[in-house]
Amino acid sequence: MKPLIGLTPLYDSEHPNLWxxxxxxxxxxxxxxxxxxxxxxxxxxxxxxxxxxxxxxVFTGGADVNPALYGQEKKPFCGENVERRDVxxxxxxxxxxARDMPIMGICRGSQxxxxxxxxxxYQDILTERPNSFDHRMRDHFDExxxxxxxxxxxxxxxxxxxxxxxVNSIHHQGIRGLSPYLEPMALSTDGLVxxxxxxxxxxxxxxxxxxxxxxxxxxxQREIVEAFVARCA
Numbered sequence: 669m670k671p672l673i674g675l676t677p678l679y680d681s682e683h684p685n686l687w688x689x690x691x692x693x694x695x696x697x698x699x700x701x702x703x704x705x706x707x708x709x710x711x712x713x714x715x716x717x718x719x720x721x722x723x724x725x726v727f728t729g730g731a732d733v734n735p736a737l738y739g740q741e742k743k744p745f746c747g748e749n750v751e752r753r754d755v756x757x758x759x760x761x762x763x764x765x766a767r768d769m770p771i772m773g774i775c776r777g778s779q780x781x782x783x784x785x786x787x788x789x790y791q792d793i794l795t796e797r798p799n800s801f802d803h804r805m806r807d808h809f810d811e812x813x814x815x816x817x818x819x820x821x822x823x824x825x826x827x828x829x830x831x832x833x834x835v836n837s838i839h840h841q842g843i844r845g846l847s848p849y850l851e852p853m854a855l856s857t858d859g860l861v862x863x864x865x866x867x868x869x870x871x872x873x874x875x876x877x878x879x880x881x882x883x884x885x886x887x888x889q890r891e892i893v894e895a896f897v898a899r900c901a
Contacts, residue, residue, distance in 0.1 A: 669901075670700055670702045671700075671724060671900035672702050672704055672721065673696055673704065673722065674704050674718065674724070674760075675704065675728055676706055676726070676756070676757055677707065677708065679730065679731065679750045679752070681748065686705075686707070688705045689728075692728055692774075693705075695883050695893050696726070698890065699890060699894040700894065701724075703726075706756075706760075708753065708756050709756070710755045710759045710760075712763070715759045715760055716763060719767060722769070723901065724771065724772070724871075724896070724899070724900035725761075725771050726773075727757060727760075727761070727774070727781060728776070728777050729838070729878065730750070730753070730775075730776050731747060731748045731750045731753065731776065732746055732747040732791070732841055733749070733754065733841075734749040734751065735791060737754060737758075738787065740788070745791060745795045746791040746841075747840070747841075754780075757780055762784070765784075765872065770870060771871065772874075772875065773875065774875050775875075775877070775878060776839075778843075779839075779841060779843060779874075781850075781872065782847050782850065785847035785848075785849045785850060786847045787844075787846050787850070788843075789841050789843060790842050790843075791841060793839075793840060793842050793860070797858075797860075799858065800858040801857075803839050803840065803856070805838050809836055809838055809882070812836060812886065813835065813836050813877075814834075814837060814857065815834050815857065816832070816835055816856055816857075816863070816877075817854060817857070818831055822852075822853040823853065823895070824853035824892070825853070828891065835876075836878055836881055836882045838877075838878055838881075839876060843864075846864060849868065850865065850866055851864060851865060853865050861876070862875075862877065863876060873896060875892065879892050
């Protein structure tokens with residue numbers, strides 16, 4: 669049977685409404701899963717009921733994580749925060765992590781996982797780490813922005829089978845301090861953690877780039893999601 673995988677929703681504050689990019693659903697469907705877009709229901713009992721029906725969770729990209737969650741005041745160069753989303757994802761993550769469910773974070777999602785496990789973020793990479801290159805593509809998100817160095821003896825190396833890997837890049841924030849519960853799986857050439865995993869868990873992976881945009885032009889991107897789906901199954 670195909671695994672059911674929950675997708676945390678994106679939020680449009682102008683209208684306001686919840687929404688989801690087709691690309692997240694496309695890559696999951698083409699990787700053998702059934703994607704389920706979640707609501708902002710953060711009641712602990714409701715979250716528990718939802719998780720009993722799911723086989724895995726993908727924490728998607730979107731608005732910046734509230735710096736208060738990693739012990740910092742919000743600075744002018746931090747982007748929009750969505751409190752309801754932070755509240756939902758905190759409850760989802762804590763319960764899913766305790767259940768040892770397969771979890772994947774993409775872009776903001778990977779940053780959120782790191783924060784939930786005690787890590788910290790750069791509120792803006794270019795401002796707080798000026799020796800870095802610009803990680804924020806403005807368009808053509810299916811194209812390659814830079815390469816990452818895959819760490820040997822990690823789940824990601826087992827999947828892609830090479831020491832370097834091409835990625836797109838659509839983020840202005842990044843991991844500053846990696847959680848002590850996580851280990852890096854990929855680094856950018858300027859030294860930022862681009863992927864990680866939790867060695868003590870069945871499958872907790874963070875991916876800073878966007879395989880859901882890049883998989884049509886770079887098929888190996890889908891192999892990462894296929895490996896995650898296999899863990900969910």
